[in-house]
Amino acid sequence: MSEKKSPLWHGRFSDGPDADALAFQSSIGIDSRMALDDVRGSIAHALMLGKAGIIPADESAAIVKELRSIYGELESGSLKIDWAAEDIHSFVEGVLTERLGDAGRKxxxxxxxxxQVALDERLYLRRIVPELQTGILSLVETLSSIASKHTETLMTGYTHLQRAQPVTLAHHLCAWSWPLVRDYGRFSDALARIDRMPLGSGALAGTGLPLDRRLVADELGFSALTENSLDAVSDRDYCLELASAIAILMTHLSRYCEEIIIWSTEEFKFIELSEKWSTGSSIMPQKKNPDFAEVIRGKTGRVYGDLIALFTMMKGLPLSYNKDMQEDKENLFDAYDTAFSCLRIFTHMVASIRWNTERLESSCTGGHANATDLADYLVRKGLPFRKAHAAAAGVVRECIDSGIPDMIDLPLDRMKIHSDLIEPDVYPLLEPASCVKARDLPGGPNPDRVREQIAALNDFVIKNRLPL
Incomplete structure (x- = not known):
């Protein structure tokens, strides 16, 4: 390929950067993953050039034919990318020109x-984001499947990492699932704004040639055109938005990993991780460490760094395009790759967990997690909530001073010291299972309400899963 080492802009220069300088600003190591998208965009552009009469129809047809051949060769691996090229766009055009001569140069x-870069990036993101969404669906499906087996499995819910109120394991796993549903929606929202066709914006001011932008958009399956040529080449909002959505997804995975790490300790012992998803110690023979959960938690910081790098890159740039923006892809692609791998590993790890149901249920006794239910009992008997709260707190204090671990074990006469409204009928209501069943509002931990959530999550997965 005789011209492949010359930059596309070299004609204006009598001299230029040396090899080290060109290598420094080369992006082909990153943007090569958009090779197929670059060819697709060029095919649509060449078709349009011919149909609009901007170049001869026979040359348009020859370009399209050769580009389709290049696409197939790249896909099969028979055409190797030249890593000395400035970027993937230069490489593809160089191959085309070598094969077609002046027709290729058109x-x-x-x-x-x-x-062209803006188009390739949007095409690529539009292609890969649904793969991340599919991973989210798989995780939601895994969680809802586990939850369906544990709608009656009691456990304590925590605030401030202190025992708070009884819930169920299924309720907690649904609480893991709904943020993932929101993550899925954020990616859909990002895709809606990615779905704008920028080609025809030129460097910043479009072109005087009669391009048919709508034809290109239709050919590539875009629902709309970018509205302003200057904005179209300046815009990286879609990168920021997508990276933000990825960072939020990683936040959720990190929080779940934190709970897995805590729950797998001897102190909690709520779960046991499979040995396939644990590691040992090089010095302590007894160790079984939740390393995979810890790595996901650690990689979350890496994704945050990618997001901040993107924001920092963009914050001071004047319109329109600046070479700084070449750095968008490395951070965005890294964030995507990291999240994609973490999502897959997390799903396998969670599916392997053995849930210690006896230990989970025992967490509901002691710690007075039923104190709020005593207050609710008094409210139903007509006591104002603040007085009911004070009475329940008094019962808790009585238990603490007497060394009684759970108020359900406090004799009635000592309960009545704090409110004469308390009767023997309070004791069944203070059982953890009764506390859970009493919370029968939509979204609550009542088993029937949780089953409704599980059904809704399953419907969400079925509705959004792409057909095979």
Whole structure:
């Protein structure tokens, strides 16, 4: 390929950067993953150039035919990318020009690398984001499947990492699932704004040639055009939005991993991780460490760094395109790759957990997690809530001073010291299972309400799962 080492812009220069400088600003190591998207965009552009009469129809057809051949060769691996090329756009155009000569040189008519890059990036993201969403669906499905087996399995819910109120394991796993549903929605929202076709914006001001932007958009399956040529090549909001959505997803995974790490300790012993998803110690023979959960928790910081790098890159740039924006892909792609792998590992890890149901249920006794239910009992008997709260707190204090671990074991006469409204009928209501069943509001831990959530989660997965 005779011209592949020359930058696309070299014609204006009598001299130029040396090899080290060109290598420094080369992006092909990162943007090569958009090779197929670059070819697709060029095919649509060449078709349009021919149909609009901007280049001869026979040359348009020849370009399209050769680009389709290049696409197949890249896909099969028979065409190897030249890592000395400046970027993937230069590489593809160089191959085309080598094969077609001057006809190949016409593929860039009416196009700038500024709008070409924006197009390739949007095409690529539109292609890969649904794969991340599929991973989310798999995790939600795994969690709802586990939850369906534990709608009656009691455990304590915590605030401040202190025992708070009885719930069920299923309720807690549903609480893991709904943020993932929101994550899925955030990616859908991001895709809606990615779905804008920027080609035809040129470097910043479009072109005087009669390009048919709508034809290109239709050919590539975009629902709309970018509205302003200057904005179209300046915009990386879609990168920021997508990276933000990825960072939020990682926040959720990190929080769940934190709970897994805590729950797997001897002190909690709520769960036992499979040996396939644990590691040992190089010095302590007894250790079984939740390393995979810890790595996911650690990688969350890496994704935050990618997001902050993107924001920092963009915050001071004047419109329109600046070379700084070349750095968007490395951070965005890293964030995506990290989240994709973490999501897959987390799903397998959770599926392998053995739930210690006896230990979970025992966490509901002691710690007075039923104190709020005593207050609710008094409210139903007509006592104002603040007085009911004070009476229940007095019962708790009585138990603490007497060394009684749970108020259900406090004799009635000592309960009545704090409110004469307390009767023997209070004791069944203070059983953990009764506390859970009493919370029969939508979204609550009552087993029937949790089953409704599980059904809704399953419907969400079925509705959004793409057909095979």
């Amino acid at each position: 593929v860039h008519t009416g196009r700038s690398r500024n709008d």
